[in-house]
Amino acid sequence: MHASSIPDHIQRARLPRWLLPAQWPQQGHQPALADLHLAQGRVVQVLPSGSQPHPDGIVWDVAGALVLPGLVDAHTHLDKAFTLPRMGVVKPGLLGAIDAMMVDRQGWTEADIHARASRALQWAYEAGTVHLRTHCDWWEPDTQPLAWNVQRALAHDWVDRIALERVSLIPLHLYVERSTAMRLAATVAASGPGALLGGFVHSTNWDAQALRHLFEAAQHHGLNVDLHVDEELHPGALGLATTAALLKELKFDGHVVCGHTCALAAQDEATALTTLDAVAQTPITLVTLPITNLLLQDATTGRTPRQRGLTLVKEARARGIPVLVASDNVQDPFCPVGSFDPLEALSAGVLAAQLDAPFDRWSEAVCRADWLRTGPAALPLQPGTVADLLVFTQADNWGFPSRTQGAQGRVVLRQGRVVSGHAPAAWLVPTPHTTRSFA
Numbered sequence: 001m002h003a004s005s006i007p008d009h010i011q012r013a014r015l016p017r018w019l020l021p022a023q024w025p026q027q028g029h030q031p032a033l034a035d036l037h038l039a040q041g042r043v044v045q046v047l048p049s050g051s052q053p054h055p056d057g058i059v060w061d062v063a064g065a066l067v068l069p070g071l072v073d074a075h076t077h078l079d080k081a082f083t084l085p086r087m088g089v090v091k092p093g094l095l096g097a098i099d100a101m102m103v104d105r106q107g108w109t110e111a112d113i114h115a116r117a118s119r120a121l122q123w124a125y126e127a128g129t130v131h132l133r134t135h136c137d138w139w140e141p142d143t144q145p146l147a148w149n150v151q152r153a154l155a156h157d158w159v160d161r162i163a164l165e166r167v168s169l170i171p172l173h174l175y176v177e178r179s180t181a182m183r184l185a186a187t188v189a190a191s192g193p194g195a196l197l198g199g200f201v202h203s204t205n206w207d208a209q210a211l212r213h214l215f216e217a218a219q220h221h222g223l224n225v226d227l228h229v230d231e232e233l234h235p236g237a238l239g240l241a242t243t244a245a246l247l248k249e250l251k252f253d254g255h256v257v258c259g260h261t262c263a264l265a266a267q268d269e270a271t272a273l274t275t276l277d278a279v280a281q282t283p284i285t286l287v288t289l290p291i292t293n294l295l296l297q298d299a300t301t302g303r304t305p306r307q308r309g310l311t312l313v314k315e316a317r318a319r320g321i322p323v324l325v326a327s328d329n330v331q332d333p334f335c336p337v338g339s340f341d342p343l344e345a346l347s348a349g350v351l352a353a354q355l356d357a358p359f360d361r362w363s364e365a366v367c368r369a370d371w372l373r374t375g376p377a378a379l380p381l382q383p384g385t386v387a388d389l390l391v392f393t394q395a396d397n398w399g400f401p402s403r404t405q406g407a408q409g410r411v412v413l414r415q416g417r418v419v420s421g422h423a424p425a426a427w428l429v430p431t432p433h434t435t436r437s438f439a
Contacts, residue, residue, distance in 0.1 A: 005418040008057030010036040010389075011429070012049050013067040014397060017360035019367075019379060024048065030397065031360075033064060038387045041415030045383055059429040066359060066395050069380035070130030070388030070414075071342045072369045075226075075259045075287045075326035078117035078134040078154075079108075079147035081340075083332045090333040092299040094231060095204075100333040105137070113150045120330065120340050121154065125161050126420045127341040128390040128412040131369040132162050133226070133257075133326075135169040135198060141180050144187065155194050161414070163369070166191075167198035167226040175199065175210040175217070185217035197221075201229040201239035208242055215246050224254045224373070230263035233297055233307055235271075237263035244278040252283070255374045259287040259326075261311040262297055272312060280319040285371045288313050289328035290349040292335040308352050322371040325349050325362075342366035347401045359400040387416040393424060 012033045025032040025048050033049040083104050084090075090100040117134075124132055136147045148166065155164040168188050175181040188195050197218045201211060218225045229239035240261050247256060258279075264272045279286070288311050297309025316323050325346050330338030338344065346366050349355060355362045370378040380388075391411045394403040403409055411421035 005423070006058065006416055007060045007413075008038055009052070009055045009059045010038070010067070010391070011055075011059060011061045012064055013062055013391070014064050015046070015067055015381075016363050017357075018364040019069070019381060034067075036067075036381070036387075036389075038416045041387055041417070043381050043383055043385050043387050046381055056431065059431055060391075060423065060427040061429045062391055062427055066392040066397065066400060068128075068363055068390045068392075069367050070386075071128045071366050071390070072131045072324065072372070073124060073129050073327050073340065073342045073366075074131075074133050074257070074285075074324040074372060075289055075328055076120070076124075076132060076134045076340065077137075077329050077332065077334075078120050078151060079113055079136050079145070080332040080334070081120045081330050082116045084336055085331075087333055092301050094296045094334070097296065097333040101137075104333075108146055110146050110150050113147045114154070117147075117151065117154055121158055121162060121164070123340040125158075126407070126412065127339070127343070128388075128410065128420070129162060129340070129342060130388045130414075131165075131372070133165040133167060133196075133372065135167045135226070135228070138168045138170045138184075138198075141174050141184065144191075148191065152192055152195075155192075163194075165194045165196060165372070167196045169198045169200060169228065171200045172202070172205045172207055172210050172214070175213045176207060178213045178216070181210075181213035181217040182220065185221040185223055189221040189223055195223070196226045197223040198226045199228070201227055201243075203230075203232060203234045203237050206238065208238070211239070211242055212246055212250075215243075215250055215252055218254060219250060219252055222254070224256070226257040226259065228260055229258045231260035231293070231296075232263055233266040233309065234263055235266045235268070237266075240264065241275045241278065244275065244282050244284065247282045247284070248278075253374075255283050255285070255372070257285045257287055257372065260289060260293065261286060262293055262309045264312045265310060266307065273315060276312065276315055276319055276321065279316070280321050283374060285322040285324060286311060286313075286316050287324045287326050288349060288353075289326055289345070290352050291338055291345050292328040294348065294352055295335055295337075310349070310353050313349070313353050313355070322368065323365055324368065324371055325365040341405070343401045343404050350401065359397050363400070387413060389413040391423070393421070 037044040230237040293309035298305035298307040329335035
């Protein structure tokens with residue numbers, strides 16, 4: 001590794017507006033460029049550019065290149081990834097994808113799951129992801145799925161590269177009996193750190209009492225919750241609204257993530273906004289999955305979809321509700337495309353939801369790991385935090401996230417070291433202490 005692969009200073013970086021303090025100076029209508037001082041794999045300080053005119057060590061002058069902290073992929077399915085090539089014709093829509101997966105999973109082995117999930121984690125690592133949450137299908141009340149312990153082992157193996165969390169994706173009907181709900185939660189709680197209680201909540205299995213049992217069990221065993229909820233365009237879906245009401249009634253003290261919530265977009269305005277007003281009073285983070293939901297919702301063979309299948313992301317953020325964008329399924333019957341790059345999901349969301357200021361505002365939706373837990377806000381790139389960074393070689397603020405893809409589009413630093421991509425030679429600033437060639 002060349003010395004220039006471990007910069008001590010990154011000068012003239014363009015950071016997103018959400019990451020900067022309110023008093024940060026402006027240049028025209030944009031935030032002033034920043035200088036980042038790094039040492040021993042951590043951020044020492046971030047200052048307006050020019051505050052340190054003659055720094056020592058290896059200096060990169062990135063000349064206004066966009067820079068983000070390490071990425072967060074808040075909703076994936078490592079157990080299902082890369083299964084599509086071995087399947088035949090898959091019926092369109094969510095339920096058709098579930099049917100295809102139920103057939104394929106009969107042939108799963110631990111080795112098969114490990115190989116596919118490892119490939120996914122490598123892709124995520126190269127993309128710059130530092131925190132990834134995966135859901136694990138859990139269909140039997142008394143038997144742990146093969147993937148659960150495989151993912152636990154992977155979390156241990158990848159601990160220095162990606163923080164891997166596991167969610168037990170359990171259909172709501174398994175929570176009908178309170179004793180079963182408690183037993184499931186106990187099993188999840190005993191399986192080690194990074195485990196969350198999850199559920200699939202849909203109008204086809206709707207049971208308000210079962211949802212109550214899920215939260216009571218999570219509360220009893222000290223578990224955070226992550227739900228697939230209202231992943232449909234049925235305007236009568238009640239999962240999200242009931243979740244918000246239960247959290248208030250039970251005084252739930254953990255954190256809750258609600259993924260999908262597509263039904264909000266199918267409901268009348270007053271109903272949807274009333275639900276969001278209730279959500280804003282709870283510890284709920286919403287996760288939208290634009291790539292998969294654009295493909296699954298309103299899907300019928302031979303017919304162009306009329307509805308987009310996204311949740312109300314703008315209305316949620318306007319109410320102060322944290323909203324994350326994530327990859328979801330990758331190359332399986334639920335989604336034939338994808339690359340475990342959160343910026344690919346964000347790009348789809350920018351187009352489908354007509355998101356303005358993607359870099360300055362919405363890049364936050366793929367960078368905030370603190371939105372996945374309780375506690376005070378914890379912005380990345382603060383002094384003392386790990387220097388996990390993405391520096392984009394071709395993208396600009398106006399077209400972001402276009403031209404960010406692949407090793408040609410970004411340089412990924414982990415703990416201050418380049419692990420993916422190639423920094424342009426023009427970035428290296430010659431100093432008396434720069435003794436090795438740039439390559």
